[in-house]
Amino acid sequence: MRIIVHKARCQGHARCSARAPAVFKLDEAGYILPGDIDVANGEQLLAPDGVRSCPELALEIEDPPAARIVPDAILKPRTGVPEHLTTMEFATDPMEQAKITELLDREAIRDCLYRYCRGIDRADEAALRSAYWPDAHDNHGAYCGSAEGFIRFALGVFKTGPRNIHQITNILIEFINPAEAAVESYFTALQRGPDKDGEMRQMLLSGRYCDLFQRREGEWRIAERTVVYDWLEEQIPAAVLESERFGPRQPIGAPHPDDPVYALGKRRIASRGDAFSASERERRISGDDGL
Amino acid sequence: MATNPVPDHVPPEMVGDFSLFTSPGMSPTANGDPHATVACVHAGPPIFYSPWNTRAGQGTWVITRAADQRRVLQETEIFSSHRSIFASALGEDWPMIPLELDPPDHGVFRSLLNPLLSPQRVTEFEPTIRERAITLIDSIASSGTSCDVMKDFAFPFAVNIFLRFLGLPDHRLDTFVGWAKDLLHGDDVRRPAAARTIVAFIDEMAALRRKEPVDDFMSFIVQAQVEGRGLTDQEVRGIGVLIFVAGLDTVATAIAFDLAYLARNLEDQELLRNEPDRIVLAAEELLRAYPSVQMIRVARQNIDFEGAPIRKGDYVSCATMIANRDPAEFESPNTVDLKREGNRHAAFGYGPHRCLGSHLARREIVIGLEQWLARIPPFRIKEETAPITHGGHVFGIENLILDWA
Ligand code: HEM
Numbered sequence: 048m049r050i051i052v053h054k055a056r057c058q059g060h061a062r063c064s065a066r067a068p069a070v071f072k073l074d075e076a077g078y079i080l081p082g083d084i085d086v087a088n089g090e091q092l093l094a095p096d097g098v099r100s101c102p103e104l105a106l107e108i109e110d111p112p113a114a115r116i117v118p119d120a121i122l123k124p125r126t127g128v129p130e131h132l133t134t135m136e137f138a139t140d141p142m143e144q145a146k147i148t149e150l151l152d153r154e155a156i157r158d159c160l161y162r163y164c165r166g167i168d169r170a171d172e173a174a175l176r177s178a179y180w181p182d183a184h185d186n187h188g189a190y191c192g193s194a195e196g197f198i199r200f201a202l203g204v205f206k207t208g209p210r211n212i213h214q215i216t217n218i219l220i221e222f223i224n225p226a227e228a229a230v231e232s233y234f235t236a237l238q239r240g241p242d243k244d245g246e247m248r249q250m251l252l253s254g255r256y257c258d259l260f261q262r263r264e265g266e267w268r269i270a271e272r273t274v275v276y277d278w279l280e281e282q283i284p285a286a287v288l289e290s291e292r293f294g295p296r297q298p299i300g301a302p303h304p305d306d307p308v309y310a311l312g313k314r315r316i317a318s319r320g321d322a323f324s325a326s327e328r329e330r331r332i333s334g335d336d337g338l
Numbered sequence: 339m340a341t342n343p344v345p346d347h348v349p350p351e352m353v354g355d356f357s358l359f360t361s362p363g364m365s366p367t368a369n370g371d372p373h374a375t376v377a378c379v380h381a382g383p384p385i386f387y388s389p390w391n392t393r394a395g396q397g398t399w400v401i402t403r404a405a406d407q408r409r410v411l412q413e414t415e416i417f418s419s420h421r422s423i424f425a426s427a428l429g430e431d432w433p434m435i436p437l438e439l440d441p442p443d444h445g446v447f448r449s450l451l452n453p454l455l456s457p458q459r460v461t462e463f464e465p466t467i468r469e470r471a472i473t474l475i476d477s478i479a480s481s482g483t484s485c486d487v488m489k490d491f492a493f494p495f496a497v498n499i500f501l502r503f504l505g506l507p508d509h510r511l512d513t514f515v516g517w518a519k520d521l522l523h524g525d526d527v528r529r530p531a532a533a534r535t536i537v538a539f540i541d542e543m544a545a546l547r548r549k550e551p552v553d554d555f556m557s558f559i560v561q562a563q564v565e566g567r568g569l570t571d572q573e574v575r576g577i578g579v580l581i582f583v584a585g586l587d588t589v590a591t592a593i594a595f596d597l598a599y600l601a602r603n604l605e606d607q608e609l610l611r612n613e614p615d616r617i618v619l620a621a622e623e624l625l626r627a628y629p630s631v632q633m634i635r636v637a638r639q640n641i642d643f644e645g646a647p648i649r650k651g652d653y654v655s656c657a658t659m660i661a662n663r664d665p666a667e668f669e670s671p672n673t674v675d676l677k678r679e680g681n682r683h684a685a686f687g688y689g690p691h692r693c694l695g696s697h698l699a700r701r702e703i704v705i706g707l708e709q710w711l712a713r714i715p716p717f718r719i720k721e722e723t724a725p726i727t728h729g730g731h732v733f734g735i736e737n738l739i740l741d742w743a
Contacts, residue, residue: 056412058688058689058690058692059456059692060692060696061457062682065618075453075456076449076452076456077456077457077458077697078452096679099679099680100680100681101682102408102682102683102684102686102688102692103408103689103692104408172670173670173673176669177669181665181667181669182666195665
């Protein structure tokens with residue numbers, strides 16, 4: 048990984064070196080030393096945090112990244128990798144590197160699609176937000192406008208205590224350029240919740256999310272979404288209480304943070320730049336109840 | 339104070355009903371949350387004109403987006419910080435240095451001062467900061483189960499460190515606290531009086547150190563060379579006064595807002611108490627959520643800036659509390675997330691005037707919180723008391739009575 052240093056922009060905040068002192072070296076007055084930085088292998092995890100924390104935007108990760116962190120599993124030579132290539136050569140060969148980068152990008156896009164589902168199904172605001180760029184647009188059935196507006200709308204729906212299951216199946220990812228991808232993904236949604244008049248409704252919906260994904264500072268998120276509908280079936284909700292109907296099948300899924308999946312999450316080692324970690328222990332500032 | 343009429347070149351539809359001084363929640367308010375109140379501007383246009391947005395009642399353009407504030411503060415050829423605010427309150431005209439100088443003059447003095455407050459220097463200063471925090475907090479802990487954080491800890495702590503930094507004896511502490519309070523919160527009589535006292539004090543110190551230099555800040559300044567010459571009396575005063583006004587209230591305010599947040603959010607309090615390693619990152623998030631300073635610039639030329647017809651001489655306000663709640667810059671800006679990464683907040687400004695004392699301020703805040711959490715059991719806002727918060731040029735909290743009975 049190579050970091051471009053726009054020395055003239057540095058104002059000595061020293062946030063980069065506070066995050067990754069071995070990567071970002073400062074002069075006596077606390078300003079960054081001139082010259083771009085080749086990041087050593089052991090430092091590749093912290094360096095992007097240092098870049099992101101610069102208030103002046105004086106640091107930039109060279110794009111496309113010359114070498115990204117490659118998990119061991121992918122590095123191991125397997126079938127398809129010419130035998131004369133050692134592990135290191137495999138990772139540094141530009142062609143192979145480009146393929147690995149594409150694989151990681153695809154995985155990041157998939158993850159983002161699933162985060163959206165987690166957000167909606169678990170009424171988890173942080174997960175939902177983490178699927179969209181802050182300036183994203185969403186054309187979502189009855190709603191069309193900023194993703195921010197859609198999130199606000201969704202937060203309102205969450206208050207009615209719905210139960211949702213959103214599943215993503217066929218995912219087709221086509222890269223437009225290294226930082227943009229057109230992504231079509233099929234969804235099946237089971238939605239249950241009260242309508243305007245308080246009557247319980249149940250629906251099976253199927254369709255496709257047609258998304259423009261963008262990569263910014265190494266992260267993939269939705270920049271534009273259009274929801275296309277292909278199937279709709281209104282179901283008749285059972286009259287008995289849910290707890291009765293489920294019987295011994297407990298626990299029933301719950302919203303964030305009560306669902307068991309979150310207890311599991313606490314044991315997990317949060318990975319850096321991980322959009323989910325934001326959802327843990329969030330505190331709302333009073334006076335912003337409308338959000 | 340009279341409001342200036344809105345200048346003719348400002349389109350009426352760009353005038354906003356908003357002021358850091360006169361909007362609801364900006365005057366002293368019990369249990370107020372002035373930061374959340376100003377965050378509401380993000381529902382409106384990215385730039386608008388506020389007819390009354392300085393202490394003296396002048397109108398300013400209000401830049402709400404962090405990206406635009408960054409541009410205003412970085413482009414000093416267009417947006418100048420040359421103003422003589424402090425001196426003009428005394429009917430005089432000299433700049434506080436380096437704040438009220440533009441590049442290239444700014445750089446001359448800034449380079450002189452940078453090494454004095456560099457990250458490395460501040461690290462050397464850490465044991466002193468820690469010792470001060472421990473002494474103050476231990477005395478609070480041993481004298482009861484409640485205190486006014488502002489009066490008993492945050493203010494004396496910040497002023498004390500500051501005196502050490504300047505090389506002044508501790509016994510002047512109460513005098514300085516008095517001056518600083520009058521200067522920041524006094525009425526129209528006490529404020530200029532305090533300003534005069536501070537100027538006289540700085541002048542006197544400078545004269546003394548010129549005669550007999552010792553190893554302290556003022557001696558360094560009076561002996562310093564810029565561009566092959568010594569500093570003039572006015573330059574020494576400009577530096578001394580700025581350091582005095584910049585470093586006192588700001589740190590105390592930040593510590594108080596942080597402890598107020600933790601007193602109200604017990605889970606986060608517990609998290610930081612159990613895992614003190616998180617305090618460094620958490621302090622950044624609290625600086626983002628509760629910053630205190632509004633920066634003002636003056637347009638040096640006519641410019642159409644992001645749709646706003648800014649004309650030469652117009653004031654342009656970059657309020658850190660507004661930039662720090664910009665949804666285009668920060669995900670879920672109104673949520674305090676103590677684990678937030680990549681937090682490039684504006685609490686210490688952007689551009690060449692980036693707070694000279696930021697490294698010192700950060701150490702003070704982190705060490706202050708560390709020691710407080712280590713020495714005071716779980717605390718809350720004392721029942722039947724309400725912290726009084728206010729907006730204005732520098733946001734603040736007047737009292738914060740905590741209780742750990
Ligand atoms: C949490 C505490 C603090 C905050 C929030 C803060 C905030 C700021 C901000 C926003 C600016 C930029 C002003 C502008 O561009 O118009 C600034 C400048 C400055 N601050 Fe601080 N400050 C803090 C503590 C300190 C301390 C402790 C010192 C001194 C030891 C200090 C000294 C200065 C100086 C000298 C400048 C002017 C720098 C220049 O013009 O180049 N500050 N501060």
